[in-house]
Amino acid sequence: MLDNEEFMLDSYPRELTQNPLKKIWMPCRNGHIAQRRVCMTNCPTLIVTVGLPARGKTYISKKLTRYLNWIGVPTKEFNVGQYRRECLKIYKSFEFFRPDNEEGLKIRRQCATSALNDVRQYLSVEGGQVAVFDATNTTRERRGTIVKFAEQNGFKVFFVESVCEDPDVIAQNIVQVKLGSPDYLHCNSEEAIEDFMKRIKCYESSYQPLDEVLDRDLSYIKIMDVGRRYLVNRVVDHIQSRIVYYLMNIHITPRSIYLCRHGESDLNIKGRIGGDSGLSARGKEFAKHLRKFIQEQNIKDLKVWTSQMKRTIQTAECLGVPYEQWKSLNEIDAGVCEEMMYEEIQEHYPLEFALRDQDKYRYRYPKGESYEDLVQRLEPVIMELERQENILVICHQAVMRCLLAYFLDKTADELPYLNCPLHTVLKLTPVAYGCKVESVYLGVDSVNTHRDRPENVNVQRSTEDALQTVPAHF
């Protein structure tokens, strides 16, 4: 068929070709594959925080950014305080923030403008989909400026206001994140707290909270008393709905999340991936050590979750406490490669093996899944983990990597290579803006199942090159 004829036959269906890496069927004409970008929103979204200092705006910004990036929405936060620190170099005192400090106001306005310019760059040029503009934005005037900016650039705006009058919460906030701020490196705690309280005062007089009547046409969520109450106004699209759902599920009650894999399994020993085998002798030993560990930790109201595969359930059974099974926690489905050794995959599917090394995050096993699919599958788990308090999740290597990447803010490139060895428990404790990680090896030997990215990922590579990084097995 000639080129021009093809164009005339408008109703003739385009041929489908399957992307060899992601196994997604895409139309192509003359070999040109139509790129489909599945996105959550038609136009970029600008999230704008609102609130007095020490109300958790940066905490929310960072957490939200982390979540959105993890589910695959390119998101970046822009903290105006950072811009101010770059501009000022040295922070002297709260006086900078006094409402009658003309010089201060000028600089602050410049910083906001500079940040907005970077936002525009990120959303319009660099392919970002969501930008989080983290600042106090406490006056209607400032918010009006931002709304106009967004309109000019075709962005949607969603406000996230945090309102809190509980002095304990505010004090806790200051201790956790302000004392360590670059602004107060040269102060002792009392001085810092005193200065910061005065800083808050500077904003209070001009604070115009989002108003039910005056701001009724804006899209926003007002978070009151750290999530006791929410006011949600005019959610207009899917991404805003997801953001609201996420914000309504997070909490700041101190707790710890324990992540570990099942004990060593029979297939692990043989160097085979996937399958549904039981624990090896050493795996059972690990389960006993895990029980001891849990008892020693003396955790209040610990919940235990497993997948629906034998090896995690057997591990949990040993603990002697009730546990809940999630099918979503099942290991990544390796499709036609299930129960194969890496050597066998190289032998039977050398092309697939190479493609996987080229882009391990997006690579989907034939008739199986990719890490990208896994993340989508695990999203409800993450949502529920956010709601929970103390919890132990007994899962699998790929699954644990995905969960860990969420908590430690790892990129899609890093995720598939995170180290999650058998018989090791990771204790994650949210602290300040991030997560403290403690790794506890429970002293029971096991095989190593971690396969690093080999140097040569070319599809023409030799078997030796392909198997360069395969871990030892029986």
Add this chain to the structure above:
Amino acid sequence: MSGTQRDNGPANSTEAKKTDLRMHERKCSWASYMTNSPTVIVMIGLPARGKTYMSKKLTRYLNWIGVPTKVFNLGVYRREAVRAYKSYDFFRHDNEEAMKIRKQCALVALQDVKAYLTEEGGQIAVFDATNTTRERRDLIQAFVKENAFKVFFVESVCDDPEVIAANILEVKVSSPDYPERHRERVMDDFLKRIECYKVTYQPLNPDDYDKDLSFIKVINVGRRFLVNRVQDYIQSKIVYYLMNIHVHSHSIYLCRHGESNHNVEGRIGGDSELSPRGRQFAHTLREFVDEHKLSDLKVWTSQLRRTIQTAEELGVPYEQWKILNEIDAGVCEEMTYEMIQETFPEEFALRDQDKYHYRYPGGESYQDLVQRLEPVIMELERQGNVLVVCHQAVMRCLLAYFLDKGADDLPYMKCPLHTVLKLTPVAYGCKVEMFYLNVEAVNTHRDRPLGKIPKDSAIIHRRNSYTPLSSHDQVKRPRLYSAGNQPWLPLAPTPSALMPEGRQSQESLCEGIDFDSPDETSGCVRF
């Protein structure tokens, strides 16, 4: 893959009970499992604020995700107690006789709620009434506390007169209260009925009186929401759901891919291409879409070739969803039913025993599919006009959601090839129109097997679908295993009827209640 274990029957009766409980336990959906104490959802609002609409929709959604839920509509109880509705005078707050009756109805309804949640295996009861005074709400709270239930209030506040008028026209005109259906008269009487309630209406006050309650206030049909003290997983899901539904008119079109090569060979699953007749269907589908002049139609497909090929023909942008992929038949993928019968006769029999919960080895069950499809349902609720090109099992699950079908019916719903179903939300339900696009195709429907399937044959434990008891649930309640309202329960309207009330006997309901006895009416506080 190692084989399944066979249980030859437990030795003693406690073992039997444990096994029984475990067998039953594993049938609960994940969502149901996560819900610990029973919850009473209490609707609040003046008449014509969409309380019943939300109650029914919410109930349908919760049942679909496997949480046994039921609506208790006070109006229905009232209509039974007072056979003939005369006029709005019944609702005047100074009508003592009527007040007595209305209060009694509430008490009776609450007793039914209690029975449903404690004896009949229900987990959520939706108490659909105006509940506009603090007094009434305090009464309910006392009841809830007494029975160790949780309570979550859903208040609908609306001051847009157009919305209210539209509401009245859509659902009140056809209500049993107004058999003569004369529009203006109905409108007039109903508006006066609303006025009766307004006099004593005390909305939830989040800043003072009601600040410790768990509730969501839906303002102006979802323009704004106030959410207070969400306690747990299920309340969080309820809030999310209520925030995603809308009342704008729209239509959802469901169809399967065109006939595929595997279809022709009688094979299940796989990722084959369209047959020539399948391609013809895709072409006809395009004409259908053009004919219906759908504005801003979104088209969704799965990531399997046959749905994508079908959508390609339409010449419009479409979105691929992996979660719309057909049910994974595991080891049975790409087999014909004959081959499955031959290779895995036990599996084949098991599937016929309980098609909803049965999971293919290395594959999925309908129950898994429902969990997988939940984000699709949530997004369909948010959207306008959508055409979903999917697969047989997937379409059954989606259809079951819209038509409120339970786990027993779902796997046997008819979803033939080359047929488009148009679903239009109307009143409290869904109007269905079926369009056969006149392109022949094989029939892929396998009916429910006739004759008795021995349900008490030796139980095969599936080690990968075992679910133990949870610590919160040591006192085992008998659970309803079929998701979906059971039509025999008194006063539950049948899903397909646009006329809300069924004509069942209510004598049993009011048995033993003497409305005139002093004991019954003592302590009766004015509503």
